[in-house]
Amino acid sequence: MANDLLKLSPYSVDGLQTPGFNYSRFQDKLDTLPEDLVELLLDPATTDFVQSLTQKYIQLSVQGPDMARLIRDVTIGDIFIGDMPKEISHRLGIDQTFAREITNLIVSQLFTPVIEDIKKVQNERYPGKLPRQNFAPQNSGGQAPKPTVPPAPATQHYQGEELPESGGNIIDLRNTK
Amino acid sequence: MLNIGSIASGAIAKVVGYINTLLLSFLGEVISYFAQLLEEFITLQTDGAIYNVAVVDGSWTIIRNFVNLFFILALIVMAFGTIFNIQKYTWKNMLAPFLIAALLINFSLTIGQYIITVANGLATVFLREMQDPLVGGIAANFQDGFSSTKIITSGTTSISALQAMGDAGAGIGSVVLTLIFSVIFLMAIALAFIATAIFSIVRLFMLWFLLIISPIAWFGYTMPNLRSGTWSAWWKQFLCWCFFLPYFLFFMMFAVIFIKNKSLIPLPSTLGRISVAGMAGNDFVFYLLGLIFLFGGMIMARKLACASGTGVKAVFGKIETGVRKYAPGAAYVRATYTGAKEGLKERGGEIAERGLFGIGGAQRERLRVAETKGFVAGIPGPGRVPGAKEEAYRAQAAEVDKETKRLQVLNLTLDQLNERLVKGGAPERLAALKIKAENGWLDPTDLNKVNDAMRNAGGGRTALGSSIISSLKKGKFNEIAQTTAQKEFIFDNLEDAEVKKVFGLGMAEGREVMNETIAERLLELYSGDAKEVQDKVAAAVEKNIENFARDKTARETIATRAVTPTMSRAERKLIELAGKTMVDKKEVDSWKIRRSILQSAGGMDPTTGDALSAEGRTLAKEIKDNNTLFKEEGDYRAGHGILPTVDLMPNQRTDVQHQIETNVANGLIQNLSTEELKTPEIYNAIFSINAAGNMTARLRQQMLGKKADRKRREAFDKALAGPPIPY
Known part of the structure; x- marks a missing residue:
């Protein structure tokens, strides 16, 4: 249903009538966010991205709204970006390695165009927690395009495989520039 | 036989003579006192009141010790300046001044004292010239020159002389005049001595103070950014106060020389027999010369010793102004x-x-003539002179302008103006009010004075009235009060329509019209003016509509009021302005509002719905371009042949909503404003699309547009959540 698609939007996943959701606090937060991050939350491409994740990974097929909430919470700074793998694992009930992989996808494909704004929000909310070096998602080669459908699972790292050079962390402490 | 007139004149002259003696003796005492004070302080300063003053030495030591602490700070600043390569603060630029200051700060008192000694040495040279072993010091010399006894005992003013004048029938007027001139002359002398005595006292304390703070000046020399505020300023002040005394004594010396040697200056013998201001003519000449040197010396000393902007000049300026203002x-x-x-x-x-003394004067005569003319002109009947009344007001305006210029020269303070506003004659009162107004010094308590002034001026349309109004405008009359309530009170209580117009327009331009009644009254006041003026006022009032019609509903209430033939022009204009505001704010979302707006803006064709005036057509175009619902409703009406004068039925409005839903889906409706999102048909369309499960993030973006602000987002989310608005 099309209405379900709105539930995959980080902006609309919870609304005025969602029990326990503080709509006006959310709007207050949006007022303080950089415009590009607000746009990221409202962008249909973000919804498409979440939808593509639910389609590609069977484990996530019914967890689109939770994914959308997680993206929203990281974007507005309610979750520390370094805690994303743990949060995904916890909220979606998946193992750490898979959670790390999903995190990696979100950062590399969704957050890359707005990474500086994300860093700014995260630094304001969690001062000193982010490493000082530029962090960049793995596999990113400069300015990434708009979020796209993630690559096939076969190309991704799975449990048991050798970890990438960064040790699988989403935050690469090396200056990649 | 006894001559009764002679006896009366003699008696009056006697009384005047006593008063004269009393006043002149008093002034003589004042001069004597201040001349002695002046001498004492000058002598004290040249005799070394600069050295060995325990309080100065002690205070200087405390300041020096304290300032010495800051040299460590200067070293740190120099270090940082060198590290960060801040040009002014590198060691290359700071070291030399630092070393000089650090060394010489310990001698700052001695250096200062030495300079004072030099200045005092010069002063002593002139002082010595002024002292006469036979007559005495400066005071004695001046007393000799300016003695009141010269006036009291001079032939023309002695009691017997006055009596003689009376006996001779000289007239009491000339006796009194002689008395007044004598008093005025002695007062001028007294003022000169008071001013110079005060300055000689102030100089001593200023020099002490400057010596005490001299370590700060020396420290300031090390810091480039503090240098002008401390080092340069200190030297400027110090040199000024130091050398003021020798310069002044130099000029004073001439005064004394003239007085001492008056017997050597040949003056015509006839001069001694002439009475000038109650004195013998030759005494008067020396008296005047002494006075010129005393005052001239003070002014020249100031110019020579001090560069502009120093304290001495400023204080001198004040004293000069005071003398000019207050001396009779x-x-x-x-x-x-x-x-x-x-x-x-x-x-x-x-x-x-x-x-x-309130008698005579050309101004009074001119005003009397003008008033008489005006009065005659005001009498109906054959005696009426066309334009004479206006001529009378013009004459008054000219007198008030003259008074204004006179008062402006005096540079009066607010208190002085207020005094003249109460005690002055009619032209002076109006002039004082004008100056207050132009300086923006009026306050709400002056309301009655403004009303009185306008009444006396014959209203705002006379030459005098216009002149007052122009002063009120110049001083931003509308800022007379702080709060809106006060301003509304003033607007209500201003009596003259022209003043009220100026005040009201000021309020409107400052967006301070907070209630509809004032807006309407302002429009009414201007309703007889030229169209351009009315347009200007309307534009100003339009900016205030949102002050009293805060939301769309309130604006709609005004804009949709039925226009009746009994309505005033101002009421109709206000409706039109409320409609315009709605158009500007893109709030016209129904044909009903459109109809009202077009009707108040020149009418609407009931069959076609077209505006009948050019202004209406412009508004109609803006309405159509601005509001999606209005456009959709227009299309629906056109498609179903529904006249613009007829309101839509609820089922027809539901049809319009469906039409909107279709056009959203087709991508024809985009970028809706907050107001549009709140209109019932669009609001319900969003709810309906969402309820049907057809709302997508893409549709949302299409309706909101990119970078939607909070108001727009919230309006959209509210529509999503519902419930729908009943038609």
């Missing part, structure tokens, strides 16, 4: 340094113009 013989004081001729002429002119 202001013109005479000015005469001492601008030239006796000009001063006397000015004073004479002043008396001729304004009269003396």
Whole structure:
């Protein structure tokens, strides 16, 4: 249903009538966010991205709204970006390695165009927690395009495989520039 | 036989003579006291009141010790300046001044004292010249020159002489005049001595103070950014106060020389027999010369010793202004340094113009003639002179302008203006009010004075009234009060329509019209003016509509009021302005509002719905371009042949909503404004699309547009959540 698609939007996943959701606090937060991050939350491409994740990974097929909430919470700074793998694992009930992989996808494909704004929000909310070096998602080669459908699972790292050079962390402490 | 007139004149002259003796003796005492004070302080300063003053030495030591602490700070600043390569603060630029200051700060007191000694040495040279072993010091010399006894005992003013004048039938007027001139002259002398004595006292304390703070000046020399504020300023002040005394004594010396040697200066013998201001003519000449040197010396000393902007100059300026303002013989004081001729002429002119003691004066006569003309002109019947009344007001305006210029020259304070506003004659009162107004010094308590002034001026349309109004405008009359309530009170209580118009327009331009009644009354006040003026006022009032019609509903209430034939022009204009505001704010979302707006803006064709005036057509175009719902409703009406004068039925409005839903899906409706999102048909369309499960993030973006602000987002989310608005 099309209405379900709105539930995959980080902006609309919870609304005025969602029990326990503080709509006006959310709007207050949006007022303080950089415009590009607000746009990221409202962008249909973000919804498409979440939808593509639910389609590609069977484990996530019914967890689109939770994914959308997680993206929203990281974007507005309610979750520390370094805690994303743990949060995904916890909220979606998946193992750490898979959670790390999903995190990696979100950062590399969704957050890359707005990474500086994300860093700014995260630094304001969690001062000193982010490493000082530029962090960049793995596999990113400069300015990434708009979020796209993630690559096939076969190309991704799975449990048991050798970890990438960064040790699988989403935050690469090396200056990649 | 006894001559009764002679006895009466003799008696009056006797009384005047006693008063004269009393006043002149008192002034003589004042001069004597201040001349002695002046001498004491000058002698004290040249005798070394600069050295070995325990309080100065002690205070200087404390300041020096304290300032020495800051040299460590200067070293740190220099270090950082060198590290960060801040040009002014590198060691290359700071080291030399630092070392000089660190060394010489310990001698700052001695250096200062030495300079004072040099200045005092010069002063002593002139002082010595002024002292006469036979007569005495400066005071004695001046007392000799300016003695009141010269006036009291001089032939023309002694009691017997006055009596003789009376006996001779000279007239009591000339006796009194002699008395007044004598008093004025002595007051000028007294003022000169008071001013110079005060300065000689102030100089001593200023020099002490400057010596005490001299370590700060030396420290300031090390810090480039502090240098001008401390080092340069200190030297400027110090040199100024130091050398003021020798310069002043130099000029004073000439005064004394003239007085001491008056017997050697050949003056025509006839001069001694002439009485000038109650004195023998030759005494008067020396008296005047002494006065010129005393005052001229003070002014020249200031110019020579101090560069502009120093404290001495500022204080001197104040004293000069004070003398000019308060001395009863202001013109005479000015005469001492601008030239006796000009001063006397000015004073004479002043008396001729304004009269003396409320009697006579050309101004009074001109006003009397003007008032008489005006009065005659105001009598109906054959005696009426066309334009004479206006001529009378013009004459008054000219007099008030003259008074205004006169008062402006005096540079009066607010208190002084207020005094003149209460005690002055009619032209002076109006002039004082004008100056207050132009300076923006009016306050709400002046409301009655403004009303009185306008009443006296014959209203705002006379020459005098316009002149007052132009002053009110110049001083931003509408800022007279702080709060809106006060301003509304003033607007309500201003009596003259022209003043009320100016005040009201000021309020409107400042967006301070907070209630509809005032807006309407302002429009009413201007309804008889030229169209351009009315348009200007309307534009100003339009900016205030949101002050009293805060939301769309309130604006709609005004804009949709039925226009009746009994309505005033102002009421109709207000409706039109509320409609325009709605158009500007893109709030016109129904044909009903459109209809009202077009009707108030010149009418609407009931069959086609077209506006009948050019202004209406512009508004109609803006409405159509601005509002999606209005456009959709227009299309629906056109498609179903529904006249613009007829309101839509609820089922027809539901049809319009469906039409909107279709057009959203087709991508024809985009970028809706907050107001549009709140209109029932669009609001319900969003709810309906969402309820049907057809709302997508893409549709949302299409309706909101990119970078939607909070208001727009919230309006959209509210529509998503529902419930729908019933039609």
